[in-house]
Amino acid sequence: MAADRPVGSRQWHKKGKLWPPYPRPTGEQQEFSHRYHAAHYWPYPYYCQDRHVVRDMIAQHAAKGWMNTTTLYDYHFIAETNELDHSGSLHLRWILENATPQHRVIWVQAGFSRAISDSRLAIVRAATIDMVGDGHIPPIMLRVVTPHGRPALEIDAIRQAEIGSMPDPRVEYRSLPSGGGE
Numbered sequence: 001m002a003a004d005r006p007v008g009s010r011q012w013h014k015k016g017k018l019w020p021p022y023p024r025p026t027g028e029q030q031e032f033s034h035r036y037h038a039a040h041y042w043p044y045p046y047y048c049q050d051r052h053v054v055r056d057m058i059a060q061h062a063a064k065g066w067m068n069t070t071t072l073y074d075y076h077f078i079a080e081t082n083e084l085d086h087s088g089s090l091h092l093r094w095i096l097e098n099a100t101p102q103h104r105v106i107w108v109q110a111g112f113s114r115a116i117s118d119s120r121l122a123i124v125r126a127a128t129i130d131m132v133g134d135g136h137i138p139p140i141m142l143r144v145v146t147p148h149g150r151p152a153l154e155i156d157a158i159r160q161a162e163i164g165s166m167p168d169p170r171v172e173y174r175s176l177p178s179g180g181g182e
Contacts, residue, residue: 007030075087117142
C-alpha cells in the first residue's frame with residue numbers, strides 16, 4: 001500500500017492556505033526506499049503504462065478501421081430488391097478473401113425498417129454460402145451506421161457531368177507571314 005502513494009512533495013497548510021498553490025499529493029510522505037526508487041528509476045514505471053495506453057488506442061483505431069472496411073453499406077445493395085449489386089458482391093468477396101481471420105466479420109448497414117435489415121442479412125448470408133460453403137461462413141452482423149464518403153458510381157457521374165459542361169477551348173490562330181516567296 002505504501003508503494004502506491006504518489007511520488008513527490010506533499011501539499012500542506014501554511015497560514016490557512018495550501019502550499020504550494022498548485023495541486024500536489026496529500027497524505028503521508030513516501031518511505032525513503034520508495035522515494036529513492038522513484039528518484040533513480042522515475043520514468044521507467046510510467047513508460048509501461050504509457051505504452052499500454054498508446055497500444056490500446058492504436059488497437060481500437062485498427063478495429064474500427066476493419067469494421068468500416070468490412071461493412072456493406074446501402075450503396076452495395078439494389079434499392080428496390082435489397083439484392084447485392086456488382087460492387088457489393090465484389091466487396092463481399094474481398095472481405096472473405098482478404099480480411100484477417102480475427103477481423104473477418106461481415107457488417108451490414110441497417111436499413112430504414114426491420115424488414116429491409118432482415119432481407120439484407122438473409123441475402124448476404126445466402127451470397128456468402130454460395131461463395132465459401134455452408135461450414136465456413138464468418139459472422140454476419142447488423143450495424144447502425146452512416147457511410148463515410150460516396151459510392152464510386154456517384155463520383156463517376158459527377159466527374160462525367162463536370163467534363164460534359166466544359167466549354168470547348170478557343171485558341172486563336174494567326175499564321176505568321178512567310179518571307180520565302182520573293
